[in-house]
Amino acid sequence: MQRLTIEDLKNIKEKHKATFALREGGYRAKVTVHMGTCGITVGAKDVMDALINEVKKNGLKDVTVGSAGCAGLCGREPIVTIEEIGKETIKYCDMNAEKMRKIVVAHLIEGKPVEDYALPHQKDLPFYNLQELRVLQNIWFMDPESLEEYIARDGYQAAAKALTQMTQEEIIKVVKDSGLRGRGGAGFPTGLKWEFASKVQSEVKFMLCNGDEGDPGAFMDRSVMEADPHSVIGGMIIGAKAIGAHQGYIYVRAEYPLAVKRLQIAIKQCYEAGLLGKNIFDSGFDFDLEIYQGAGAFVCGEETALMRSIEGKRGMPRPRPPFPAHKGLRDKPSVLNNVETLAQIPLIILNGAEWYKSIGTEKSTGTKVFCLAGAIKNVGLIEVPMGIPLRTIVYDIGGGMRGKKKFKAVQMGGPSGGCIPESLLGLPVTYEDIVKSGAIMGSGGMVFMDEDNCMVSVAKFFLGFTTDESCGKCVPCRVGTRILLDILTDICEGRGKEGDIETLEDLCKDIIAASLCGLGMTAPNPVLTTIRYFKDEYEAHIKDKWCVAGVCRDLCTFFIDEKLCKGCLACLRACPSKAIVGEKKKPHRIIQELCVHCRSCYDSCKFKSIKVLPAAAREASEAELLQLAGVATPTGV
């Protein structure tokens, strides 16, 4: 491709529209296979092959085939979208090659959509119609490996505008006015960060993108990098101009090979088209961009550690000040922004600050992307306006808990965040409201817990993560998290003792107060919030040696309530140690001596006839057990 001018951008867009827009005499239908990592891992490539073959075989010249990023409902991938002139767009989910072949024939040739495989119409589906797509707007529709398609969707218009028509101050003003706050977790105003760096005098500055995304269960940034790499690059070019940087790095974890590949392709395309390198859009502005593949330590997402890591050193946080705006990468002024933050930038430049803050709240403007994971029905990637109540996300967009279970809590902000209970679901999703709960907005991970989750174990899980990921530099975090984990483990394994809760709380506070970096300062949050909202569970663990959810093996006795048992044999089959006896249609019974407390029976029973009793119940007689099952309640309830 030759160097692109602003004129070219327009021409490409026109031309692309003329060829690919669905119209009479042109293409009548467009079939898109969503090929994010989530889709590819469950067979999107096969679906694509089948589609191409089938379209070819049937000579469907008026059907165009394309790929795009994740369609949001990751639990239902592979997903295929079919758009037709004048007809409702239809999404097919849980696809495979055979279904695809069938759909080509029925839908595209015979004109009869295959309702069995289709999702309900989008406009009727709260999952889709409550969302507000900005960052994700390209993801669902665009081939991430095609620069032309991106340009056709107004790509690089914003960069062109920023480089040729705006001064540094003007760019910074728009971003400041938009109210955009960093999406990497802390929510620092992006415009302000840029302003600091732009005011520092230095020949060399760096513009950096944080694609480390270390929160377990989060994949917002991965999806954006995979499906819309050019928006990130566009945002970086604009940011670079704003602060006066001519070199940039995108730090991506090496565990994201597809994101790395897509970014590599995009960067190569940009160099070929003159969108990176010297004199971009003849504006006299130079910007070089490289990818740096991180080694995948969580702490490398912290800004000072990330910069050290790019320098080729051990990724360890260092005290601030000096702040990166003064001394960052290689001791030069640097700005680090999150992937999602940067992907918002082109939109703000193109549509203006007013447009951007037209949704959201005063202090949290625009939209936020979240990943729904855990016990929720609609596992996937969503983008919602700031200020939306949590409840809407849980019950409407998320569709409630899987298997009609009861919602218990949602962990926001990953290992740095906290658990929010049912009683607080009325909180609007904003930076300022979420912190009130003890959790944080974080980068966008939402892990859902239902009634079957043990909250002490949840805290233990996150502490296990932070303990492993602590860089080991400062004492409170290195040793403190380890001690927290020990105490939690003790509690879960029946060694909990009076005073443990107080010790935990006390230690948590000191760790938060004394740690060097964000990891240590936030690591105790899951412990503090679970204690705050689920103290009864802690107490039941410690005093009654009873894990009500039946998760902690040493703290539960499984017992079949004969009155409820239908004798379906499900538990009997599920039990790995043959501890359940019984005949069809007759109540089953667990032989406690053989039970290994694996919980398989509990999960397999459709009639909720298996009860979880305290560990001590193992010694009880059958009659006592019966009685216990009727009346026992844990301490504090």
Next chain:
Amino acid sequence: MIELTINDKKITVEEGTTILQAALENGIKMPNLCYDKRLKPYGACRLCVVEEEKSPRLLAACSSPVAPGMVVKTDTPKLRKIRQTVLELMLVHHPLDCPVCDKAGECDLQDIAYEYGKPETRFIRHRKEAPPDIRGPLIELTSNRCILCGKCVRICDEYQGRGALGLIGRGFPAVVQPAFGEILECDYCGQCIDICPTGALLSKPYKFKARAWFLEEKDTICPFCGCGCTLTLGIREGRILRSRGKEDNGVSGGNLCGRGRFGFDYIYSENRLKTPMIRRYGELVPASWDEAMSYISDSLKSISENYGPFSIGAIGSHRCTNEDNYMLQKFMRNVIGSNNIDSSAAFGYALVERAFGQKGHHIDLKSPLGKEIIFILESDLSITHPVFGINILRAKREGSKLIIADSRETKLTRHSSQWLRIRPGTGVALLNGIMKIIIDRGLFDKEKVSKVSGFSSLESVLKHYTPDKVSKITGITEEELMEATEIFAKAKSRMLSLSIGISENTKGLDTVLAASNLITLMGDSPDSLQIPAEYSNTSGLYRMGIRPDGSTGSPGNGKTISEMLYEPDTIKALYIMGEDPVVTFPNSIKINETLKTLDLLIVQDIALTETAKLAHIVLPASSWAEKEGTFMNTEGLAQRVYRVVDATGQSLPDWQIIRNLAWTMEKDMGIKTLEDISREVNPLLVSPFVSSEKRVFNPVLYTPGEESDADYPLTMVIRDVLQHSGSMSTRSKSLDLVVSEPLLEINEEDAERLGILDHTYVRVTSRQGTVYLKAKVTDTIPDGTVYVPTHFPHGRVNALTHLSHNGEIPIDIVKVEPVKI
């Protein structure tokens, strides 16, 4: 300046100061375990947390700069509580084996836990599994005592430029370990031992030697190199057990190299002399002081009567104090009546004086700091002058550019901005080439400099040194040459530095002159050229008059060291004090020959050296730690050394032996006590070095050394080993643990071609002689060259070297063959 309040006290400090520094400077005590002023703030131990009125979070004082109007509290109930928790956590995995830890009693962790901790702990589990100690010499690491303050890792990397230690792993299991391999292979400076706030890093030779509270500490000056660092010696029951650096103490600010830290035990070597010895029937046998003094007195008198006083010569010592050396020369000039007195300085320090005049050269170990460009010529200054080396690295960190011209890869080349890998011994050509480019491109103040005398002859000499020719001689490309020249000449401030001395053979008077020409050409002051003196008292002995001229008014010029040691029959009697020419001077075969022709050879030393073994009479001298006096470091700073332990056997301080001898000869030198000497010496010590303003050009041509040929295909370069200094250090058991024999370094390709395997013996032959050495195959030196040090008596490397006709030590060519067993 910035004003702030700490604990209700208003204080004013410089901008950029951290809260911790501000507090400490103003006498406000604060616990800290990971702070050291030499290192970048690290913020790991969290003990220094403070409250600041406007700050929502606690601040780590060590890494928070002061800001105007800050109101800081360093001691509140909240902070005390946090510190207790932090200490409690720190001690979770600390073994509390203080009863068997050498650090106990002087352990920062212990002290801080005592003062700020609390007696009980809530968490008792999790002792760390100790990974094996470092199995290297001298330094022992007990990881389970480590609190991961990272100071050792940082001092080694940030400050020493070595990077031998690393943090391995993350989170709770993280440990300090050798960064490469299982065994610590490093400089063995021991800086990490001093900086460790716990007993995790300890000195092996000191292990289980004494409890801290039984140790008496005394400061003295290091006996090794010209830097003159202050050693804090730990003494128990009359024996020196260790040496350490104390913060801010002495010229090095408490930094020490391995020689100063571990090398003091040379005074306990087995071959220390305990009585005088006289040769009887070919054997050296013990004698009394009376016998010895009469013997010498009679012999000297008769030689003087028969052959005249000029037939008697003496050699002074850079290891002896000013007072010792002063006495020796005074004895020679006043008692004997001869100016035949010289020293090893003839091969180094004297050349510098020949180039500048005595007053022309002022050395400052801090001179690298703040220079825009530092240019070092064929010198491993980190080895010869470790403090200078540290300051060079510091200057580099603080923004100086560092150009190193050297054939061998060294710590300095690794930290350089540009490494000119010239052929050994081609420094003069390089300097001439640089000057030629500067003149051709007009990169100097022509108006002013062309008036300096000798400029036109310089111009005409430089005609021959076109970039293309210089590139051919030195082996670097023309582009490298031009780039370095541009950077050097355009800098606003410069330092050019090299070492010169008896243990090197690639530089000589010409190099000094060429370097001086370059400085003069740039219009810089003579101080821009830094050629530090080699040993602990090299500059002192020279001032004391250990030189063969008539400076003290006696008749005519005396005989030089080249005449006395290399020309048989020049003299009849030689009095050698504290020097071992047979080992450390070039061409030992010739020296042997000369010494054997003498009627009287007196060797006065602390040990039975190789030279002493040839003597007619040997006198036992007290070592540096057994006597009082002064050393003058390379900067011209006279510093006292103290008698910290009792004399060995019947040994006496050198000056005292000479006094007694004069008395025996019934001559009164007017000196009875050390004070008497000091009265005469002190005026000589205080006159400062002043740079003379008069400049001249002394153009020099590059004279190629001997070209290697078919018989002797390799060029042999003499270089120091970091852990050694002269031959004295080889008597230190500790230092010998690191390097105990001269390894002949040989390039991988040469080794392969010659069939030489790493660490096998080779036969090395030069025109002078043959020796057997162990080979070390390496890629740090260029092919066609071999490198070897001269420290080790049993290595006899100086059997290979020779002295040039103008009294310098040139490069030798050698043949190296594997030894078949």
